[in-house]
Amino acid sequence: MTDLEGPRDHCGVFGVYGHEDAAKLTYFGLYALQHRGQESAGIVASDGKKISEYKSMGLVHDVFKEETLERMPGHLAIGHVRYSTTGSSLLINAQPFTVRHAGRTISLGHNGNLINAHGLRKRLEQEGSIFQASSDTEIIVHLIAKNLWLGFEEAVVKALGMVKGAYSLTMMTEDMLIAARDPKGFRPMCLGSLNGGWVVASETCALDLIEAEYVRDVEPGEILFIDKNGVKSVKPWPETRSAFCIFEYIYFARPDSNIYGHNVYAIRKRQGAELAKEYPVDVDVVMPFPDSGNYAALGYAEARSMPLDLGMIRNHYVGRTFIQPSQTMRDFGVRVKLNPVKALLKDKRVLVIEDSIIRGTTARTRIKAIKDCGVKEVHMVVSCPPHRFPCYYGIDFSSRGELIACDNSVEDIAKYIGLDSLGYLSLDGLISSTKVEKEWFCLACFDGDYPEGPIDGLSKHCME
Ligand code: SF4
Numbered sequence: 001m002t003d004l005e006g007p008r009d010h011c012g013v014f015g016v017y018g019h020e021d022a023a024k025l026t027y028f029g030l031y032a033l034q035h036r037g038q039e040s041a042g043i044v045a046s047d048g049k050k051i052s053e054y055k056s057m058g059l060v061h062d063v064f065k066e067e068t069l070e071r072m073p074g075h076l077a078i079g080h081v082r083y084s085t086t087g088s089s090l091l092i093n094a095q096p097f098t099v100r101h102a103g104r105t106i107s108l109g110h111n112g113n114l115i116n117a118h119g120l121r122k123r124l125e126q127e128g129s130i131f132q133a134s135s136d137t138e139i140i141v142h143l144i145a146k147n148l149w150l151g152f153e154e155a156v157v158k159a160l161g162m163v164k165g166a167y168s169l170t171m172m173t174e175d176m177l178i179a180a181r182d183p184k185g186f187r188p189m190c191l192g193s194l195n196g197g198w199v200v201a202s203e204t205c206a207l208d209l210i211e212a213e214y215v216r217d218v219e220p221g222e223i224l225f226i227d228k229n230g231v232k233s234v235k236p237w238p239e240t241r242s243a244f245c246i247f248e249y250i251y252f253a254r255p256d257s258n259i260y261g262h263n264v265y266a267i268r269k270r271q272g273a274e275l276a277k278e279y280p281v282d283v284d285v286v287m288p289f290p291d292s293g294n295y296a297a298l299g300y301a302e303a304r305s306m307p308l309d310l311g312m313i314r315n316h317y318v319g320r321t322f323i324q325p326s327q328t329m330r331d332f333g334v335r336v337k338l339n340p341v342k343a344l345l346k347d348k349r350v351l352v353i354e355d356s357i358i359r360g361t362t363a364r365t366r367i368k369a370i371k372d373c374g375v376k377e378v379h380m381v382v383s384c385p386p387h388r389f390p391c392y393y394g395i396d397f398s399s400r401g402e403l404i405a406c407d408n409s410v411e412d413i414a415k416y417i418g419l420d421s422l423g424y425l426s427l428d429g430l431i432s433s434t435k436v437e438k439e440w441f442c443l444a445c446f447d448g449d450y451p452e453g454p455i456d457g458l459s460k461h462c463m464e
Contacts, residue, residue, distance in 0.1 A: 010252070010394045011095070011111040012036030013189070014206055015078040015170035017177040017226045018197025022077035023052075023069050025210050029199070030060045030079045032206040035254055036111070037081035040094035044107040046174050047074035051105045055080075055094040075197070076177055078170040080109030083396070093135040096170075101145040104152070106173055110137040111187045111202055112166030113394035118456035120162065139163065153225055156180070157236045160223065165452060166245075166393035168218075170200055177226040184243035184452055185220025186393045186442060188259045191231070198226050203257040217260050220244075243442035243451035247395065249434055250384045251355050255295055260436075265295055267434050271383040272299025272353060274429035279381045280304060281421065284348040287311035289366060290338065296383035297353035311345050311352075311370070312338045335369065342373040349377040356384050357413065358397055360404035364417045371418060381423045384430055386410065389448040392455045397445070 012033030016022040023045040030041055041063040042055025052072045056063040060081065080095040096109040114120070117136035120143070125131070129142045143159035150158060156171070156178060166186035171178035179200040181189050192199040192212035199212040207214050218224060220242050225232040245252070248259060255265035275296065287309045288297035301308035318337050350370060357363050363380070370378055386405030391397055400406040404413055414422035427446055431438045444450045 010036060010083055010113075010187075010396070011109070012081045012202045012206075013078070013109045013111050013168060013170040013200075014080075014202070015109075015172065015177045015179060015200045016194075016197065017076050017199075019194060020075055022075050023072035025194075025199070026077040026079035027060065027064050027069055028210050029201055029206040030081050032209040032254075033081055033202055034060055036202060036252065037083040039089050040082045040091065041080070042082075042094050042096050042109070043069075043072060043077055043079040044096045044098060044172060045072040045074040045077035046105075046172060048076070048175050050074075051098070051107065051174060053096070053098055053107065055091070055096070057089075057091055057094065076172055076175070078107060078109055078172045078177065080170075090133075092133045095135075095137060096172075097133070097135075097138050097141050099141050099145060102148055104148065104173060106141055106144055106171065108137060108141050108169060108171045110135075110140065111168045111189075111394065112182065113392060114139065114163050114167065115165035115392050115452060115455045116163065117165075140167075140169070152176075153234070156223060156225075157234065161236065168202060175227055178223065179218055179226070180223040181218045181220050183221035183237050183240050184442070186243055186245050186452075188244070188248055188253065188257075189218040190259075191215045191218055191224065198231060200224070200226075203253055203259075205254045205257045208256065214258070241451065242440050244440055245393065245395075246430065246434070246441040246443055247356075247384075247391075247445065250430075251292055252395075262434065262436065268295030268355075268383065269299035269302070270433035270435075271355075271425060271430065272296035272301075273303040274299075274433050275353070275381045275383055275423070275425050276300045276303035278426060278429055279423035281351050281379050281381070281423075282349070283351040283377070283379060285309050285311060285345065285350045286353065287350065288353045289363075290314045292355045293353045293383075296355060300351075300353055300381070309344055310341070311350065312340050312366070314338055338366065338369075340370050340373050345370060345373040345375050348375055350375050350379070352378065352380045354380055354382050356387065357382055357404060357417075358387055359402055360413060360417055367418045377420045378418070379421045379423075380414075380417070380419050381425070383425050385424050385427050385446045386413075387445050389445050389450075391445050392450070393442065393444075393452070395445075 014029035041060045044053040096107040098107040114136045147155035147158040167182045168187040168189040169180045192207040194212040223234045288294045
């Protein structure tokens with residue numbers, strides 16, 4: 001994955017119940033989940049009576065200061081890091097969302113995307129609901145508020161029964177933490193314990209950072225109500241085929257995370273080993289595009305008993321945005337973040353390992369930078385199949401026009417990027433690298449078979 005072309009990460013959620021420093025723990029949890037969203041960060045905390053909240057645009061360490069967290073006392077907190085997939089990148093869309101209704105406060109953080117948001121929102125507006133933001137997450141809060149007459153837990157079940165699509169949620173009231181995953185389990189979520197308290201997080205790397213013990217993954221279709229009585233698990237819906245996003249294993253999740261006991265680092269290395277079987281290209285140098293290509297590149301080089309070289313060096317001190325060169329200057333934007341090692345690459349036949357190609361624009365710029373070093377040949381292998389179909393479940397490529405593989409052959413893509421050859425891992429090779437049954441996954445962006453539909457305004461097999 002090339003940083004500037006996306007798809008960028010979606011969102012990360014975190015929650016703590018039963019720790020005196022809940023807000024601070026949440027801050028550290030969000031640090032570990034920063035790769036899942038870099039636009040905004042927010043924390044809501046409760047001491048059992050009073051809720052305090054703070055959210056702003058920016059990275060976790062920019063948003064929160066020591067004094068901010070000091071003003072958020074309590075044993076209960078949830079947090080959220082966001083990259084917008086629906087709703088624009090504005091503070092008003094930052095999460096967690098908090099509403100006060102009928103004497104109760106409800107806060108919610110969402111990772112995923114609701115596919116029937118448009119219709120639900122229209123209906124709620126016709127019934128008098130007033131929305132503050134454009135993100136689809138607020139719909140869930142309104143649906144809960146509308147059904148509170150049933151009792152809080154029933155209202156949550158009722159609301160989640162009405163939404164469709166992908167959601168891993170952390171929610172809280174003054175005295176309860178709630179975690180929920182959609183029935184197909186598109187996005188990851190796990191449960192941990194810490195000194196008699198409970199932690200929920202998008203990924204296990206957040207549990208590791210705060211030294212919480214991993215208990216288990218939250219099941220698809222499961223809702224956890226966590227309060228002074230412990231953890232109550234509810235599975236209100238009939239079991240259905242699961243559709244875990246396989247792209248979490250390719251790119252999104254952090255390599256030190258485990259999902260259902262499968263380590264992401266190990267899976268990415270096996271993707272590289274599968275690539276080595278499918279594309280034993282004869283070259284002098286094997287190198288990744290750092291950092292996301294690193295793990296598959298290790299697997300590729302190991303499988304072929306070749307050394308792995310780091311032919312591009314990453315500048316770790318560049319922020320998310322930097323001043324672009326003016327038009328009169330050469331386009332050296334790519335070198336601000338990544339610079340090829342000319343002395344290593346000159347006169348060599350080079351193989352670059354990449355985890356995915358979405359739009360192709362940044363790969364093209366980077367390959368040009370490599371070619372400018374005077375290489376003899378440059379080849380690329382990619383550790384997943386071509387992305388031919390949009391994602392409607394929370395990843396930010398939601399139209400076919402954004403995908404270079406949608407209307408172009410592999411040869412055409414290689415030509416556009418400037419490669420001597422290009423190979424994509426087969427779907428079978430990808431599945432085999434996970435050691436999990438194919439039926440467990442959503443593979444829609446590769447094979448067009450959407451596990452959950454219809455999307456508002458689109459039919460299930462024609463989501464273009
Ligand atoms: Fe993940 Fe692709 Fe499915 Fe989206 S369409 S949930 S990116 S596998």
